[in-house]
Amino acid sequence: MSEPVTALNNASDHTGIVEISEVGPIGMITLRGDLADKKLIKAAVAAGGVNVPEQRRINTEGDRGMAWMSPDELLILSPYAEVKDRTADLAEALAGQFALAVNVSDARAVFEVKGKHARDVMAKLAPVDLHPDQFTPGMFRRTRLAQVAAAFWMPEEDCFHIVCFRSVAQYVFDLLKVAAQPGSEVAIT
Known part of the structure; x- marks a missing residue:
């Protein structure tokens, strides 16, 4: 049996205001x-x-x-x-x-966005109220990230898991990296 391969081969980026990692399979x-x-x-x-x-x-x-x-x-x-x-x-x-x-x-990709500015990054991309009083660990949203369908939840504070179609994994990864550029904090809390 062959080994499963994630969409982006477990890509990660730690150069911005959060850590972004592909999780899987x-x-x-x-x-x-x-x-x-x-x-x-x-x-x-x-x-x-x-x-x-x-x-x-x-x-x-x-x-x-x-x-x-x-x-x-x-x-x-x-x-x-x-x-x-x-x-x-x-x-x-x-x-x-x-x-x-x-x-x-095998039709999905999963990403983790982790760090004290995780809400900032996600708030730039999704039409969801992510204030800590409105979105807490255990809540789940099926929505959009910029131009694509996605779903996400917080397994714990300052951490989001995102599910999207495998076909748009590179787009979502790049989108997250842009939203996490150093100096781009928006302090939504």
């Missing part, structure tokens, strides 16, 4: 269906290793987790080596009902 499953269905909830919890999150939230435990994407969609996170098994488990558990579980790991 990470297992990701898109699960679509009725989020009120007990069978779907049970299968999602088994695959994600955490409870189903509330609207616009993410629950994580180590390298496993689950994010609320929309009223009928969850993003399940797992170790990359386990994602095929987790996807198969979901398909088996949900056989015969209206649900869709797709391994999207």
